[in-house]
Structure formats: structure tokens, C-alpha cells
Amino acid sequence: MFDAETTAILRAVLDEVCVSVSRYETSARTYVASKLLEAAMAGDTSVANLKHVGRTALGEAPAMWR
Structure with a gap:
């Protein structure tokens, strides 16, 4: 799908982005990952923009996921 x-x-x-989210909180991490993948698939692969997308997604994730 993407290069290395x-x-x-x-x-x-x-x-x-998920440094404060436990690796066992898979719902929140999966949500953020899906938003990052969406951005990358749309061609947005700059680190700064991806961090912004990830932080926004983490803020949107329901509190029970975090």
C-alpha cells in the first residue's frame, strides 16, 4: 500500500500522538490510525500535517476510548 x-x-x-494512550486501548489507537491512513491515502504525507490529523482525531475519539 505505502512505501517503507x-x-x-x-x-x-x-x-x-498516542503517547498518553495505553497500547491496550486499541479503539482510540485504531481510530487515530484510520484517520492517519485516510490522510496519507489522500496524498497528505507531511509529518506536520499528519500530526495535526492525528491530534484532531484523538480529540474526537470518545472519552471512553482513551
């Missing part, structure tokens, strides 16, 4: 560099960027952004 883009995949690495997506993982790094997900980890950074």
Missing part, C-alpha cells in the same frame, strides 16, 4: 518510508512515518506519528 511512509509506513515508518505513519507509525512514528501514531506513536507520538
